[in-house]
Amino acid sequence: MKSILSNRKFLITALSITLARFSYSQLAKPSVPAIANYFGTKSRYEDVNPHLLDDIVSINKSLLGPPSSNCHAVHLTAVIRHGTRYPTTKNIKRMIRLYDLIASAATSPQPWVREIKTEWKMWYTEDMDGKLVERGRDDHRHLAIRLSKSFPTLISKENLLNNNLKFITSSKHRCIDSIQAFQEGLFGLWNMEDYDFKHTVDDTLMRFFDHCQRFVEDIENSKTALKEVSLFKSSAEMGIVQRKIADKLQLPHSLVTADLVEAAFFLCSYEFAIKSENSPWCNLFDVQDAKVLEYKNDLKQYWKRSYGHDINRKSSCTLFHDLFRRLDEVAYDLRNGQIKKTATIQVGHAETLLPLLTLFGFFRDNKPLTAEDFSQQQNRTFRTSQIVPYAANLVFVLYDCSDGLRLQFLLNEKPMAFPDISTPTPLYDTVRKHYKELLDGCNFEKECASPKANFKNSEL
Ligand SMILES: *[C@@H]1O[C@H](CO)[C@@H](O)[C@H](O)[C@H]1NC(C)=O
Ligand SMILES: *[C@@H]1O[C@H](CO)[C@@H](O)[C@H](O)[C@H]1NC(C)=O
Numbered sequence: 001m002k003s004i005l006s007n008r009k010f011l012i013t014a015l016s017i018t019l020a021r022f023s024y025s026q027l028a029k030p031s032v033p034a035i036a037n038y039f040g041t042k043s044r045y046e047d048v049n050p051h052l053l054d055d056i057v058s059i060n061k062s063l064l065g066p067p068s069s070n071c072h073a074v075h076l077t078a079v080i081r082h083g084t085r086y087p088t089t090k091n092i093k094r095m096i097r098l099y100d101l102i103a104s105a106a107t108s109p110q111p112w113v114r115e116i117k118t119e120w121k122m123w124y125t126e127d128m129d130g131k132l133v134e135r136g137r138d139d140h141r142h143l144a145i146r147l148s149k150s151f152p153t154l155i156s157k158e159n160l161l162n163n164n165l166k167f168i169t170s171s172k173h174r175c176i177d178s179i180q181a182f183q184e185g186l187f188g189l190w191n192m193e194d195y196d197f198k199h200t201v202d203d204t205l206m207r208f209f210d211h212c213q214r215f216v217e218d219i220e221n222s223k224t225a226l227k228e229v230s231l232f233k234s235s236a237e238m239g240i241v242q243r244k245i246a247d248k249l250q251l252p253h254s255l256v257t258a259d260l261v262e263a264a265f266f267l268c269s270y271e272f273a274i275k276s277e278n279s280p281w282c283n284l285f286d287v288q289d290a291k292v293l294e295y296k297n298d299l300k301q302y303w304k305r306s307y308g309h310d311i312n313r314k315s316s317c318t319l320f321h322d323l324f325r326r327l328d329e330v331a332y333d334l335r336n337g338q339i340k341k342t343a344t345i346q347v348g349h350a351e352t353l354l355p356l357l358t359l360f361g362f363f364r365d366n367k368p369l370t371a372e373d374f375s376q377q378q379n380r381t382f383r384t385s386q387i388v389p390y391a392a393n394l395v396f397v398l399y400d401c402s403d404g405l406r407l408q409f410l411l412n413e414k415p416m417a418f419p420d421i422s423t424p425t426p427l428y429d430t431v432r433k434h435y436k437e438l439l440d441g442c443n444f445e446k447e448c449a450s451p452k453a454n455f456k457n458s459e460l
Helices: 002-020 020-025 090-103 111-119 134-150 155-160 173-190 213-220 227-233 238-251 260-277 280-284 287-305 310-314 317-335 351-359 428-434 437-439 444-448 451-460
Strands: 074-080 166-168 345-346 392-401 404-411
Touching: 020 392, 074 134, 074 317, 074 351, 090 111, 090 260, 134 173, 155 173, 155 317, 166 173, 173 345, 173 428, 213 287, 213 310, 213 444, 213 451, 227 287, 238 260, 238 287, 238 317, 260 280, 260 287, 280 444, 310 345, 310 351, 310 437, 310 444, 317 392, 317 404, 317 428, 317 437, 317 444, 351 392, 428 437
Parallel strands: 074 345, 166 345
Antiparallel strands: 074 392, 392 404
16 A cells, blocks of 8 residues: 555656656657658657647647536546557567568668667567556646646546546556556646545446457458458558668568568657657658558558448447436436536547547548548548547537537547537537437447357257
């Protein structure tokens, strides 16, 4: 117990040091790779919200706030992705293979190739497997401070002490570490060193995809569900990137596979996200190459987590119903006196946020994303670099207004209109009517029942 407290104290000290350093960051602003806006789910949050580069705890007051002066915020539910993390073991293995290949066989005399071979050290090890990095803790500490500044009547010390804040997370370490960092951010802000914050682990809500049998069978374990991704990996566009990179390194074309090109792209993105370094790996790509790799990553998310297959969005029915149940409860409490929960903070994965966004109908393009359509999809709205960077967040804010309850939606702290509802912060009733079909249906048990199990049953 003692050690937990002193550990917390240490973290709070670390946080104040981080806060004190803000002013220096202006002097030594890291140079940003030209391709930083194409890293997909490996994007930094600050590259989606560039004003944070100047002050990481600043909020844009002109964007936030109640829809009118007759409204006040009564509740928010935030669904947040974990912060910056290490690569997974599978990708670390690929990165090591690429590094070894370049170290032993690349003959280019370019200074940056020499830098990769002689100065840069392969420091990623397989045991890092997807864990949260210190930067990732900062992502959540700072987000907590900003959300509290944006909604001071909801995320407040008083509400915390009155047990009006609820914290729920996925069981993965990087998520638990993130939610604790979020709480540390609030500790620091409210000078509460010794308070014992709690959280609930709930994978049914935050990792619904593992529990949806139909999703596991038809998508996760299917050889064909992601065929557009494999087609694109062997497309002409990808071939050009492979050859350009082989030429830059002066390596035989046959050695530079699509997997290794991707490993190089990951190296550039991880060195940047984790260490804020514009590493020599980024020299391997120009913007056109980065767009190709971004499309490859978007295709994967599209077919595995979004519009590509209907079960992807339906797997999030439980989280969808849970959200509306919370909002309904607040509406009920408001009519009957005291609101019990002012804010719910839920931490999960990009794989948690994307299906839910899809179920709500956000970022739906007119044409599906396919391997053939790279050049026709240049203006697509489905861009994971913008939608789900590290610490991406969906925030639903309920306002009590003179004309009734209103619901505001924020993605990554910027307001967004609900698809096909023209008012920016519509009446809560309007939103409920709009999603009536899903609210009355979208039954997880039914949608996720394994087709194979049904087949077996009917045979019996
Ligand atoms: C805040 O938001 C407004 C409206 O979108 C925008 O014009 C302005 O540039 C933003 N300010 C900062 C500091 O990003
Ligand atoms: C994308 O948008 C730009 C700018 O509006 C336009 O010039 C271009 O033709 C569009 N490309 C496609 C493929 O629709």
